[in-house]
Amino acid sequence: MRRIQVTETTENKDLVQEEKDVQAENVVEETEVVEEQKTELTIEEQYEAKLAELQAKLDDEESRHLRLRADFDNMRRRNQLDREAAEKxxxxxxxxxxxxxxxxxxxxxxxxxxxxxxxxxxxxxxxxxxxxxxxxxxxxxxxxxxxxxxxxxxxxxxxxxxxxxxxxxxxxxxxxxxxxxxxxxxxxxxxxxxxx
The missing domain is CATH 2.30.22.10 (Head domain of nucleotide exchange factor GrpE)
Incomplete structure (x- = not known):
């Protein structure tokens, strides 16, 4: 009988060990899933940051373009007025x-x-x-x-x-x-x- 109990105890130990291994695997899998999600979020965040940076650059260039265009129009008007005054x-x-x-x-x-x-x-x-x-x-x-x-x-x-x-x-x-x-x-x- 003792042998049977020892076997059962060994089997229990094996089951407990298997259960611990499964739990460890689950923890590892969950950690990997969380890390993947973090990585995915990080990539998404990187894309969003890059998009925001590019949008800011675009807005800056558009603003600069509009200022240059306004300066050019003002210069053209001044030159036209100067020519008219010179002619007059x-x-x-x-x-x-x-x-x-x-x-x-x-x-x-x-x-x-x-x-x-x-x-x-x-x-x-x-x-x-x-x-x-x-x-x-x-x-x-x-x-x-x-x-x-x-x-x-x-x-x-x-x-x-x-x-x-x-x-x-x-x-x-x-x-x-x-x-x-x-x-x-x-x-x-x-x-x-x-x-x-």
């Missing part, structure tokens, strides 16, 4: 140089002709003056009106003050030197005398 005011330098010539013609025309010979010279000067004025007006030169107008420091230069009780304060009484504008830009302000 291309004659400014020449017209500025011609202003003293116009002044001299006007002074010459104020001389009264005492003889027929002087009258013909004055008539010739007047014809040249009119041609010059027509040519400058075609380029956009305009005389600034002053006498009787309200004083405007943007287009008038006050050099004197006079008293006239019949007119309002700040009204231009006399024009001392003509002023000129080229389109919407003042070339030379009008020298005026203003009512106190």
């Amino acid at each position: 005011f291309r004659a400014q330098s020449l017209l500025s140089d011609l202003l003293p010539v116009i002044d001299n013609f006007e002074r010459a025309l104020q001389i009264e002709a005492s003889s027929e010979e002087t009258a013909s010279i004055v008539k010739g000067i007047e014809m040249v003056y009119r041609s010059l004025i027509e040519a400058t007006e075609k380029e956009g030169l305009q005389v600034i009106k002053a006498e009787g107008e309200q004083f405007d420091p943007n287009i008038h230069q006050a050099v004197m003050q006079e008293q006239d009780n019949e007119k309002e304060t700040g009204v231009v009484l006399r024009e001392l030197q003509k002023g000129f504008m080229l389109k919407d830009r003042v070339l030379r302000p009008t020298m005026v005398s203003v009512n106190e």
Whole structure:
């Protein structure tokens, strides 16, 4: 009987050992499954991280592209405005140089002709003056009106003050030197005398 018990005990030990082995295998399998899941999650996380990184780079490049495009559009607009201004005011330098010539013609025309010979010279000067004025007006030169107008420091230069009780304060009484504008830009302000 003892032998049978020993055999049974041995069998029990074997069963217990088998059971422990099975449990160990299960633990190993579960660990492997968990590690595989961790590895899979890690790979998924890596993909997600890589995707997020690439998306951030794409967003950055798109933003940079939009800024460059806006800068280019702004530069193109500025260049267009500069070209238009250069075209609009291309004659400014020449017209500025011609202003003293116009002044001299006007002074010459104020001389009264005492003889027929002087009258013909004055008539010739007047014809040249009119041609010059027509040519400058075609380029956009305009005389600034002053006498009787309200004083405007943007287009008038006050050099004197006079008293006239019949007119309002700040009204231009006399024009001392003509002023000129080229389109919407003042070339030379009008020298005026203003009512106190």
